[in-house]
Amino acid sequence: MAIPNQTSTSQWTQADKSYISQYTYYENDGVVPTNANWGSYQYVSLRDIVNNFMLIYNGNHSIINNEERYKVIFHAKRGIQELNYDAFKEIKVLEMTVDSALRFVLPSDYVNWVRISLYKDGWLRPLTENIQVGSALAYLKDNDNNILFDEEGKALSPEYSNLDIDRIKGSKKSIYLNEGSQFNNEEGYYWEGRWFFDYAIGARYGLNTETANSNPTFTIDKRNGVINFNSTMSGEKCILEYVSDGMENGNESEIMVNKLFEDYIYAYLKFAILNSKQGAQEYLVSRTRKEKTALLRNAKIRISNIHPGRLLMNLRGRDKWIK
Amino acid sequence: MINEVRNAVLAFLNKNNYGYITPQDFNLYAKQAQLDVFEDMFYEYNYQINKENARQSGTGYADIKKGIEEVIDIFSQEVILTSSPQTLSTGNYTNLYSLPADYYLINRINYRPKIVIQTGLTVPPAPPPPVNFRVELNPAQNTQGVSPGDFIINISSLLGGNTQAYAYVMSKLSNQVLSISKDFFQGPGIEAYSIYSNQYVVDIERIHQNRLARLLSSNLTAPSFDFPVYVVNGNTINIYPVTTTQITQQINTFAGSVQNYGPLVTCQYIRYPQDPKWTFSLISGGEPVFDQSQVDYQDFELPKDSYADLIIRILQYAGVSIREIDVANYATTEIQTNNQEEA
Numbered sequence: 001m002a003i004p005n006q007t008s009t010s011q012w013t014q015a016d017k018s019y020i021s022q023y024t025y026y027e028n029d030g031v032v033p034t035n036a037n038w039g040s041y042q043y044v045s046l047r048d049i050v051n052n053f054m055l056i057y058n059g060n061h062s063i064i065n066n067e068e069r070y071k072v073i074f075h076a077k078r079g080i081q082e083l084n085y086d087a088f089k090e091i092k093v094l095e096m097t098v099d100s101a102l103r104f105v106l107p108s109d110y111v112n113w114v115r116i117s118l119y120k121d122g123w124l125r126p127l128t129e130n131i132q133v134g135s136a137l138a139y140l141k142d143n144d145n146n147i148l149f150d151e152e153g154k155a156l157s158p159e160y161s162n163l164d165i166d167r168i169k170g171s172k173k174s175i176y177l178n179e180g181s182q183f184n185n186e187e188g189y190y191w192e193g194r195w196f197f198d199y200a201i202g203a204r205y206g207l208n209t210e211t212a213n214s215n216p217t218f219t220i221d222k223r224n225g226v227i228n229f230n231s232t233m234s235g236e237k238c239i240l241e242y243v244s245d246g247m248e249n250g251n252e253s254e255i256m257v258n259k260l261f262e263d264y265i266y267a268y269l270k271f272a273i274l275n276s277k278q279g280a281q282e283y284l285v286s287r288t289r290k291e292k293t294a295l296l297r298n299a300k301i302r303i304s305n306i307h308p309g310r311l312l313m314n315l316r317g318r319d320k321w322i323k
Numbered sequence: 324m325i326n327e328v329r330n331a332v333l334a335f336l337n338k339n340n341y342g343y344i345t346p347q348d349f350n351l352y353a354k355q356a357q358l359d360v361f362e363d364m365f366y367e368y369n370y371q372i373n374k375e376n377a378r379q380s381g382t383g384y385a386d387i388k389k390g391i392e393e394v395i396d397i398f399s400q401e402v403i404l405t406s407s408p409q410t411l412s413t414g415n416y417t418n419l420y421s422l423p424a425d426y427y428l429i430n431r432i433n434y435r436p437k438i439v440i441q442t443g444l445t446v447p448p449a450p451p452p453p454v455n456f457r458v459e460l461n462p463a464q465n466t467q468g469v470s471p472g473d474f475i476i477n478i479s480s481l482l483g484g485n486t487q488a489y490a491y492v493m494s495k496l497s498n499q500v501l502s503i504s505k506d507f508f509q510g511p512g513i514e515a516y517s518i519y520s521n522q523y524v525v526d527i528e529r530i531h532q533n534r535l536a537r538l539l540s541s542n543l544t545a546p547s548f549d550f551p552v553y554v555v556n557g558n559t560i561n562i563y564p565v566t567t568t569q570i571t572q573q574i575n576t577f578a579g580s581v582q583n584y585g586p587l588v589t590c591q592y593i594r595y596p597q598d599p600k601w602t603f604s605l606i607s608g609g610e611p612v613f614d615q616s617q618v619d620y621q622d623f624e625l626p627k628d629s630y631a632d633l634i635i636r637i638l639q640y641a642g643v644s645i646r647e648i649d650v651a652n653y654a655t656t657e658i659q660t661n662n663q664e665e666a
Contacts, residue, residue, distance in 0.1 A: 046549075047549045047550075050550070054526075060372045060375070060376065061375060061376060068528065068530065069526070069528045069550065070528065070530065070534075070538060070544045070550070070552070071544075073543070073544050073550055074541075074543050074544045077543045077544075078543070252547050252548070252549045252550070253548070253549060
């Protein structure tokens, strides 16, 4: 498909630069990837935000003037980061196979996790976090129990601590859940696809509900950038749902904000700049603080998509018999 | 206007027939006076903005700021900045660009990263104008990607040192012919041109030298393709990030040599006014006779409303020169009175 010859005698056309033809939208002018513009109209780019702000809110007759652009960029990015953490509801999803060391390396743009699931037999099984310690650093010691150091004075560590080895090998006890089994709720060892149990001697008191789940559990090691699983997860497919900060690995042309938050970002910029400006009147700071708070609230309500159709769906559920 | 100013100055000074000043002295005082008035305009402009912000100024005919802006804009120029050194070996590039020699104030520096047509060759249409206000693209190219408002540069003329060798695309006359805003051809023969999109023009922000190192190492605000910055070093600027200044043009010039040309960086600035020069051709009765046909003739560039200001300031300098304290005092008092009235 060729673009029609757009011969025009009008002098300027750049006013419409934010708007693209439908051919560009659907087919990206035939350039691969052809889906690059799909859904792009929902967003406003960082470039446009900064440009609009400098043009409209920064100037001789505005409450902000003589502000350097790099400061506006800084505050705009910080505002976008904060929005990405909770307000945007833009969840990224990554599927990876857990390696033999039972690790899942966190994505490069990971900030926080939302849900971690095991994808097996066509089912998505949400996993529970095991807040008990599952991984540790260890130091090598000599026979006299002294820590060993290298020539630079750093303590020597083994590749895995005993805690890690137990977790990886499955020699660490965990709860077995299977209502049809006599060992249901018993502590056992999972080893090479089979469960082993101690002889039931003495009494057992209580159940550790944190780990009482037939699915694998995980622990997030933020500092080392990995998710550690227990031994049943080896070779399984893990689905990580997470939030990023929206910085798109430093590619500024891809940093965007949903249009529902556009007014909020301008209000946030005004507040952030005035709040850090020497001599700015407190009533201005207070006014812009209220403005940005109100706009954030509005934008959150809007993006929540609470509308009659959705309420109807929920209300219909009230007649469902719960067996 | 310069002759009228000189006549008025001589009339003021010559009351007792000893206040004559030579054309050379007059030209010196005129230059100094014009610079004084020129620089005062910027302070006055700032003062008027402060008044506007305090809601103490009017609109329409009472819009003093607008009048000052119009005068300042007389000295506005837009030029293409060339990388320094201009001729580079293949593959080399620099982030160093030369500023115009006559700049008083750099107002903005932009660059246009999006090239629509790169290094096309064309022959200027035969004169007379307005035929020259058009570009016939070479057969391998067409006007499909070109939009009215796009920026077209004459590379041949630019390499010849003409930093104003640019025009705007006004309309597409056919698939091969563009109408442009001015005649930018330098003569007969093949000339090279490039067209840059005007839909994406990026501001390059000036930053202070003491911010540069921190900015370059910042994770959130490091200069980027979308938000580049520059620092001034003498009469040159350094643009960051360096990647924005990579070669985008390799021009195979007609002598067979290859010259590189970086991205299109343009600068809008306020230049200094030209030095005024009252010229004369002969002396009649002991008096030089004004002749504005001399090649070095230069009138004042300030508008007529600066007439009184120029006279008073020249009188001030002349009064000091001929040790006529009354003249110097009168001029000084007049300047102070003017300032109070404007306030």
